[in-house]
Amino acid sequence: MTGHDGWLVEQLPRVMATDPVLRDFVTAFEQTHDTVRERIDAIEFQMDTGLASPDMLAYLGSWLGVMLEPTDPAEYRRSLVREVGKLLGWRGTRYGVEALLQAATGARVTVIDAGGIFGSNDQVPAPDPVVVVQMDHTGHLTEKQVMAFLQSELPLGAKIQLDVRFQPQPARGRARPPGSGDDNA
Structure with missing residues (x-):
């Protein structure tokens, strides 16, 4: 951001600045510049896996060959993209x-x-x-x-x-998680 509106119009020669059509035309360029500049200034935060928006994180992951599941916890997705990048x-x-x-x-x-x-004098295994x-x-x-x-x-x-080494085991026995509807134990 440059600080204030009209910064580009102020740089016009005085005669040109009085022309309303030219003034509006330059104002349009000023607004376009400010928008692009804000996006460029924010790009470093969008490339940081700790700060990137969820959409940008998914894009970074796809760019690295990792398809992220939106149902996975946010910190897991951020950590995975960070590790793949490293x-x-x-x-x-x-x-x-x-x-x-x-x-x-x-x-x-x-x-x-x-x-x-293996070096040139090393025995290479089959x-x-x-x-x-x-x-x-x-x-x-x-x-x-x-x-x-x-x-x-x-x-x-x-x-x-x-x-x-450790396979998930199906639940056995009569124990039920709280709130499962079977509280007769």
Whole structure:
């Protein structure tokens, strides 16, 4: 913002400033400039995942290849976009897959594969396309969603072995949550 209305009109030569048509024409440019300037000044806040509007956050996520669910908590969506942005250069690597899955599920994740860096004099192991992914739990994601994520992040042809340590268990017994309608216990 420049501070006050008429700032551009004030810069016109005195003779031109007295012409009402020219004055209105320049005022239109002034208003356009002020609107564009306000949007430019606010762009840094829209690019900050902690401050971005929900629509802008969804746009940033899609730009990074992450489709956000509007039903997920706002802080989870913000955290996920932030982590994906940080890990962009690590995508497809063991570290990147572990960190992204940890951000998406809140679980401890370990990826085991036969990849590595080998020098010219090092013994290179036989190729093994199996990638083992060990997780404590899948968080709010299903195993199918985790597998879809892994297929998109791991190299083509990798065989994925998903090992989830703690599976969600269906409720057993007579206990019911409060307010479920069965208060005869």
